[in-house]
Amino acid sequence: MWDDLVPVGRDPSTGGYRRYAWSDADLTLREWFAAEAARREMPLVEDRNGNQFAWWGDPAEGDAVLTGSHLDSVPDGGAYDGPLGVVSGFAAVDALRTKDFQPVRPIGVANFVDEEGTRFGIACAGSRLLTGTLEPSRARALRDRDGHTLDEVLRRRGRDPERLGAEPELLDRIGTFVELHVEQGRGLVDDGAPIGVASAIWPHGRWRFDFHGRADHAGTTRMADRQDPMLTYAMTALAANKQARLADARATFGRIEVVPGGTNAIPSHVRAWLDARAADEDTIAVLVGTIRRLATERAERDGTRLEVEAESVSAATTFDVGLRDRVAAAVAGPGGAAVPVLPTGAGHDAGILSAAGIPTAMLFVRNPTGVSHAPDEYAEFADCEAGVAALARVLEDLTGPRDVGPRDTGPRDVGT
Numbered sequence: 469m470w471d472d473l474v475p476v477g478r479d480p481s482t483g484g485y486r487r488y489a490w491s492d493a494d495l496t497l498r499e500w501f502a503a504e505a506a507r508r509e510m511p512l513v514e515d516r517n518g519n520q521f522a523w524w525g526d527p528a529e530g531d532a533v534l535t536g537s538h539l540d541s542v543p544d545g546g547a548y549d550g551p552l553g554v555v556s557g558f559a560a561v562d563a564l565r566t567k568d569f570q571p572v573r574p575i576g577v578a579n580f581v582d583e584e585g586t587r588f589g590i591a592c593a594g595s596r597l598l599t600g601t602l603e604p605s606r607a608r609a610l611r612d613r614d615g616h617t618l619d620e621v622l623r624r625r626g627r628d629p630e631r632l633g634a635e636p637e638l639l640d641r642i643g644t645f646v647e648l649h650v651e652q653g654r655g656l657v658d659d660g661a662p663i664g665v666a667s668a669i670w671p672h673g674r675w676r677f678d679f680h681g682r683a684d685h686a687g688t689t690r691m692a693d694r695q696d697p698m699l700t701y702a703m704t705a706l707a708a709n710k711q712a713r714l715a716d717a718r719a720t721f722g723r724i725e726v727v728p729g730g731t732n733a734i735p736s737h738v739r740a741w742l743d744a745r746a747a748d749e750d751t752i753a754v755l756v757g758t759i760r761r762l763a764t765e766r767a768e769r770d771g772t773r774l775e776v777e778a779e780s781v782s783a784a785t786t787f788d789v790g791l792r793d794r795v796a797a798a799v800a801g802p803g804g805a806a807v808p809v810l811p812t813g814a815g816h817d818a819g820i821l822s823a824a825g826i827p828t829a830m831l832f833v834r835n836p837t838g839v840s841h842a843p844d845e846y847a848e849f850a851d852c853e854a855g856v857a858a859l860a861r862v863l864e865d866l867t868g869p870r871d872v873g874p875r876d877t878g879p880r881d882v883g884t
């Protein structure tokens with residue numbers, strides 16, 4: 469499976485992956501997913517939002533255990549973020565079948581569409597639509613960098629954008645979600661462990677900062693006469709870095725657009741995206757508020773104007789403690805060493821499903837570089853195999869005969 473995926477959407481000049489939602493590369497990945505499902509005689513379901521599910525057993529029976537992750541990437545992303553979870557899901561099914569295990573409840577492998585939000589700006593768009601936390605009308609109007617709306621792109625790809633929206637029936641069938649993911653830091657390296665279990669996801673979000681100024685000539689406009697939005701942006705980027713350090717948080721401007729973008733012209737407009745994260749929501753609120761205030765004060769001095777818009781905001785996730793402990797015990801195996809339990813600053817569909825009331829857990833596979841969202845992201849093959857074995861033990865535990873399901877089967881709120 470890995471060999472099939474390696475060339476798809478890889479940029480030869482950087483070695484990074486450019487697998488954006490509904491791009492040609494993404495369609496190839498979707499076909500790959502469908503073929504892997506077919507090869508295992510796992511019926512494929514594509515929900516109204518483009519999320520793919522391969523089922524072992526009939527999901528209509530309910531209390532299903534879902535695993536999987538996503539296949540899209542950030543610009544020049546690594547090979548593992550997302551695909552490792554999908555491949556490991558299929559490989560864990562293979563491992564269970566090889567030993568003739570018969571699950572008493574359905575097992576699903578998922579490919580969630582547009583997890584990174586690279587193309588349309590909203591992280592975890594597929595799982596947000598599924599759970600009703602992204603309005604279909606808002607989603608349809610989202611634009612990519614070429615100005616194409618999601619509505620247009622879906623039509624071009626043979627999908628009906630009018631069908632976007634929550635699927636409470638499908639969600640009701642999912643009793644548990646377990647996402648395996650490459651670790652995106654060095655926690656497991658420091659712990660000397662190949663596999664860990666997640667405790668929490670930091671709250672995080674994306675804010676668009678629009679700095680408006682006055683376009684003019686780079687040679688003839690005296691320095692004192694300029695209204696240069698690049699200056700306001702530059703000070704804002706420095707302030708964001710300093711404020712994040714002071715707050716023990718994270719702030720990143722990873723993307724800017726400069727209009728009109730001439731070397732010999734003062735820009736009229738700089739659009740920049742702030743990614744901010746912290747261990748708790750209050751810290752982010754104060755951090756973003758402070759960055760915004762400092763930017764506005766600077767704009768007054770520069771004669772520029774600032775607008776700020778929240779594009780994608782995710783609340784803190786604390787994973788179900790009972791499930792987390794059960795998963796950690798299954799990963800360790802009888803008499804095995806305790807498995808590290810650690811939080812992450814990276815976002816995941818697991819956070820969205822957890823917020824929708826589905827008991828959710830995550831496994832992390834050690835990443836020796838600690839690097840992620842970049843081509844140096846890595847996992848040793850032996851650790852990937854350990855991840856598959858651990859996931860298989862977890863699925864076996866959760867779908868073997870037992871008295872009590874991991875999930876409270878009471879009603880859940882969808883679309884709040």
Ligand code: GLV
Nearest residue numbers: 584813814815816
């Ligand atoms: C997704 O991986 C994110 O953390 O932004």
Ligand code: MN
Nearest residue numbers: 542549584841
């Ligand atoms: Mn990612």
Ligand code: MN
Nearest residue numbers: 549550583649
């Ligand atoms: Mn990911």
